[in-house]
Amino acid sequence: METLFDSACRYMSDSELIYEITNNKKLVTEAERQGGEYDLNGLFSSLTPGRKKVATAAIELYKRLQSRHNGQDAIRCSQDIDALIHPFLWDLPNEELWVIALNTAAKVIKKVRVSVGGISRTAVDVRLIMRILVEASATQFAVVHNHPSGSKHPSREDENVTERLKKAGTLFDICMIDHIIIAGDTYYSFADEGRL
Structure with missing residues (x-):
């Protein structure tokens, strides 16, 4: 079973991560055209309701994990x-x-x-x-x-x-x-x- 920290996502470029979230080559092409400068709010608004829910859950989980790590000491x-x-x-x-x-x-x-x-x-x-x-x-x-x-x-x-x-x-x-x-x-x- 692949763990979060063994994930290939750690080694992906921003463009590759955008594609993993959106499954939309057009957004990836636009991000690359802008030299990696992209509007995250625009990216988020372009997601389907299902992908928004998954992305929001992933962000919230990351926040909680980050906070737990920071609270150990x-x-x-x-x-x-x-x-x-x-x-x-x-x-x-x-x-x-x-x-x-x-x-x-x-x-x-x-x-x-x-x-x-x-x-x-x-x-x-x-x-x-x-x-x-x-x-x-x-x-x-x-x-x-x-x-x-x-x-x-x-x-x-x-x-x-x-x-x-x-x-x-x-x-x-x-x-x-x-x-x-x-x-x-x-x-x-x-x-x-x-x-x-």
Whole structure:
């Protein structure tokens, strides 16, 4: 049985991969004509519903595998948190908030999507987050959300939520180690900026 990592796909050119996904020589020819520069959104919209479903499932599985691989070690810095959650949030059209529960060795106990919001905000229920952390027996935690606008800078509301979560964590003796805002390929870390 062929495994994912033994797959010949690892050695294929972009054009060959496009053909494997689309089974459409015209799209491959167009990608080659453009020197390998192709519109992935256009490529995706050209897929049949069945191929879209398979491609979407493959991408989601890749995100999850990437996140699991990145979560095997202890969280040492904001880059580790970003690597763990970035695959889930970087390209979403709406805001989501995730909490990462950590043990005393800073290893991930669990990561949970807490809320899904609109384009510019998501609800933050501090009590729900604390319940998740207490039930997981976490001693540390981080929260991560995304800004679909592409701006990594925290809003006043982001600052207020960070302060409320930090205070609530203190009451339960659970240390908040960071609040990360993912914006496309970059992120903002409250800890890195000395704001925790």
